[in-house]
Amino acid sequence: MSTNSRPYIFVIVILLAIFGAYNYVVYNTDGYVTVEKLPPVAIKGQQLFQNNRCWSCHQLYGLGGYLGPDLTNVYSAEGKGPSYIKAFLNSGVKSMPQFNFLEEEKNALVEYLKKVDETGIYPNYEAEIEATGWVKLKYRNEK
Template sequence: MADKIKVLVILCLLILFLSYSFYLYKLNYSSVHSATTLADKGKILWQTKNCGACHQIYGLGGYLGPDLTNIYSSKGDEHIKAFLHAGTDIMPTFNLSDSEVTEIVAYLKSIDATGVAAPSKLKIKQDGSIER
């Protein structure tokens, strides 16, 4: 009797697993993840323009430029826009349109709202972990 129950449970789990896998496989990801908000569009620009090659978010990314996690609250949107429109000697100009700049600013604003990151101020212990 106990064996029959085990077989039944395994069969149920198998059916659930297969139907959920099938559901995920058939799910239309483009409609689920379509960029609807300005911040979403800005995130896509962040990725396609490869800003992360030089900049970090929460300390992750390239190290040529500064961490931009809290750039929105620390320096404001006009400062960000100026950099994006003009570039610098080291940072390239990306020839972004006004709407693209607005989208990137919205993305950086949304990142800023997630919390505070100041990785350069963290104290790293000898074993590589971070002191709290």
């Protein structure tokens, strides 16, 4: 008895070829959201933010502790910005301790908060759901 298995092999080869092509496209296409790398000074700021537990009282994108306000857009908020941020670091306020940061460290924290600010708006009321099921957000760096 001889069954001709060639058609099956042919189908399998075609399926593998489609699978390969599909993976090639998926892994060589830029993602839905472009990834931006933080410059070294902002990474230092992020480390300071973590090591000094700013998270325990503050939120970024609404996540974190709730003793102090959300800092996502403190960099660009009207009447706020770099020197405003530094003033709080210098003096402390209410339950926020006074930090004895070096000027260089304060600059790093400001740079980090600047980068965070560039990524988006919180709370973001301009989010919309697309037909594909993705949520389209308005990004800060979108011109």
